[in-house]
Each structure stands twice: as structure tokens, then as C-alpha cells.
Amino acid sequence: MTTATAPKTAPAPSAELAQLAAAHGLTLSGARPTLPRYIAELWNRRHFVTAYATARMQATYSSAKLGQLWHLVTPLLNAAVYYFIFGIVMKASNGVPDYVPFLITGIFVWDFIGSSINAGTRAVHSNRGLVRALHFPRASLPISTVVQLFQQLLVTMGALVVLLLAFGQRPAWSWFLAVPTLLLMAVFAAGCAMVMARIGSKSPDVSQLMPFVLRTWMYSSGVMWSIDQMLKSDHLPHHWVLMLLKLNPAAVYIDLMRFALIDSFGAHSLPPHVWPLAIGWALLAGVGGFIWFWKAEEEYGRG
């Protein structure tokens, strides 16, 4: 039954073919799965998410002689640079007890949040090849990016504990508060990464802007200085400016981590309702980001 077909001009969906498809249980190709189905698919790919994250983490420094040690050395060098500039040159340490633990906690936590968002922006776009070749829930990509950074964070948290002990902090029960803080942070970062991944996949130019946005966010989140101390001199007269700075999610998570780990960083330095705030930000970003990312599932890697 050789058929030579002329070019068709009016391709209205044929009811006959649709019936045939339905009769044999064929489904429309490339349609977006429902949300529960999507979650199930993502769960089935959980090993891929973690394997991809670990693989990328191991591939990062594979050509360097020191290899994986750089995961530890890089944040420490970062902390040393910030300590030199802000601690010694600009004297941001004035009025901040335990400035070194204060600074490194801030930097390590910010490093995780900032790089999650930065890497999330590129998560889908830089994996276009993978997206175009294989069928899998695209949320795996930003999530595995955050999983990779979270693994790195756990390494640096280990170093942080050693440093804290070296700078005279005593282990206390409050250190266990770091665990829920880490989890909430991870959910928040994953949510942001998914939001940025969708934006970045549509307009790749955004990834050029992210370093500036993130730097502004970092400087206003009190990573290397205490927001309280800086604004005490009231050149920012409004109380709500201070409040706004302290309620921003990065500052909330950084302060919670400091509260957990540093003796002299007491509850008075925390914004009011800090735990509901931390949970709220995590849920808002995590759930909202996931649903928003899913809404464009069938469009990734196209155009």
C-alpha cells in the first residue's frame, strides 16, 4: 500500500485517528503530566538526581592536583579575603563579639544560598542537550544543582565546626538547631533555584545579571557585618528599613545559623517570630517554586 501524499493544507485533528488512539490506549505525546504524577515521576528519578549531583561535584575539580580538597579550601580562602577587607581594613568587626565565627558562618551560609540561585539560573539552560535528548522531570535539574551545593555545604559545615572550636566556641545543645536550619535553607534554595531555572531557560540573558543582583542581596543581608551595628548610627532613619533587611530570607537563615552556633549571638539579635518566618520562606519558595516550574514543564529546552 504505497501512498504518495500531496502536501496537506488543512490539518484539522481527525476524529477517526483520535478514536483509534483512544481505542489502543495511546496518549498525547509531549503533554504536561498532572502535578501528583509529576511528583511521582520525580520521586522515581531520585537516584538520578543524587547521582547527577555527586557526579558533577566530583567532576568539578577533577583536573586540579588537590582535587576534592578545593571544596574545602575555596570557602576558607573566601572567608580569609572577607576577613582582611571587612574585619581589618573596614573595621566592621567593631561591636561584634566573636567576629571571626560570625563572619565565616555568614559566608558559608550565604555561599550556599547565593550559588544555589546563581547555578539554578543556568540549571536548565546549560543542560539543553540533556533536556532535548531524554525524557525526565525537568525539575530534576535545578534540584540536583541544589543537592550538589548542599553536599558541598555539608563539607564546609564540618570545617566550620572545627574553626568554631578553634576560635573558642564551646559545643552546646543549641548546635543541633543547625539541623532544622539547614533543612529549611535547602528547601528555600531549591525553590529559588526552580524559579530562576524557569526564568533562565526563557531568557538566558538573566544569568548575566544575577551576579549583580546577588551581590546587592549579599551586602544587604549582613553577611560580613551586623545589620544592628551598622544601622545603629541611624543614617537609615526608618525602623522599617532595618526590619526589612532583617526579614529577608538570607538574613533570617544566616542569623538562625549564627544563633545556633555562636554563644554570644543571643536571641535578642534575631528578628521577632524567626522560626515561623524561616518556615514560611521555605514553604513559599519551595512549594511555590515547584508549582511554577512544573507549569512550564513541556516548554523547557525548546526554541
Add this chain to the structure above:
Amino acid sequence: MADTATTTDTRVPTVIADGVHVIYKVHGAGARKGGATAALSRVFSRRPSPGMKEVHAVKGVTFTAHKGEAIGLIGSNGSGKSTLLAAIAGLQPVARGRIYSHGQPSLLGVNAALMNDLTGERNVVLGGLAMGMSKQQIRERYQGIVDFSGINEKDDFISLPMRTYSSGMGARLRFSIAAAKDHDVLMIDEALATGDAAFQRRSQARIEELREHAGTVFLVSHSINTVRETCDRAIWLEAGVLRMDGPSAEVCDAYEAFTAGR
């Protein structure tokens, strides 16, 4: 017409394409995009970039594929063969028309999931997971994949990073990983040309095997002989239009007559 013939017979359809049009946009087409000021004025005037071009790659293709068929897609370069496969896989949206499929049609290819800095061993696991295999399945098939690729015939190459492989070895391992999974509908895009003669024979046999397990195999190839040998049906696309659909011998003859005449 093909569709009226298929509705009366008892064969089980696996892929139904109904008047499929695929149009995609290409950024960065055209020789120049203009300077920075031109780009800025575009942003403000919201005019589309002159570098943006629409390509109408597939124009109204209708066919029904059945279980147990191996279908070769032939046509000259840029006739929309690969685009049609991507659309069937659900990786490229159709502008008009519909594609129905049984299960999840998959393109044979895991290249993008593999990492050159990791060992072949790790890449087998990573590629398998990317294709949706379970850890258990990968453990069971691991040895089979390595043996099939023939990577370890000379030395223990599988424990070396993939960047140390020759291009032929890399291609062989990639094909072996990709072919390790059973698919409902499998689509192969020019994958048979890799490796030496022995490997090509092995991959031909593997495709035969996949076709028995999978319901349907689509094969895009420029080699008319490969299509003749491997496929029982062929679809000829020319400039995005389906020109001919039928037994592969007939379609291949017609195609060869067409190309010889040009």
C-alpha cells in the same frame, strides 16, 4: 490513503501522527545581529530580533506506526527527519496537529548525561539512571553493557575517565548504554555509523533485538542500505513534506531514483 487502510486492519498502533506541523524559532540566525545600540533599541521597541528566524521543519505529516515495525525515515539533509523524531518523543512541540503514542517514545542517546571527567564505570550508572532505569536494573545489566561496548577488550579502560577514550571507544560506550534499556517505541538517529565493523554488526543485532521487545523502532539514516537491511517500512520526507510511505524496498528505490535525477 494510509489512514483509511489502517483502521480496518487488526495491527496494534503504537504511534499515530495526525497532520503534524513543527515550527521552531532559531536565535542567532543571520550573519549579524547589529551593534549594542541596535540590540538596545530592539528591547525598547519590542521588535523581534533580526537574528530570529522561524523554520517550518515538518509540514502536515500523517502516518500510523504499528507494533513490530521498523520504520526508516529517509530524505535529504534538512528535510525534517530528526525534528519529526524529536516531536514524536515529545521533546519538540507541534505547532498544529497531534501525535499519539504508546508509552514514552525515547530517542536513543544519552550523550548529554555523560561526563567526560568521570570513569566509564560511573558513566554507565549515570546514563542508566538518566534513562530512568532503576539501580537494580543497572546492576543486573552493567556487565552486559561493558561487554557489549568492547571497551575492556584491550585493557581495563572502563575504570579510566571517559576523556581518555578514543572517539570510537566513547561512541561505542554511549551506544551500549543507550541500547541497554528496553523501550516501547525506540528512535535511533544516525547511531549505526559508529565503531568498527565488528561493533556495527553487534549493534545491528541489538537493534533487531530491541525491535522484538520494543514495539516499534524508528531509524533515521542517510545510508539507504542500512534502511533497506534494517527496516521493513520507510517514510520519505522531503522539505518537511511526507512524499512516500510504504515498504522500504519500494520507497528506497523511489528515493534513489529521485536523488539520481538531481
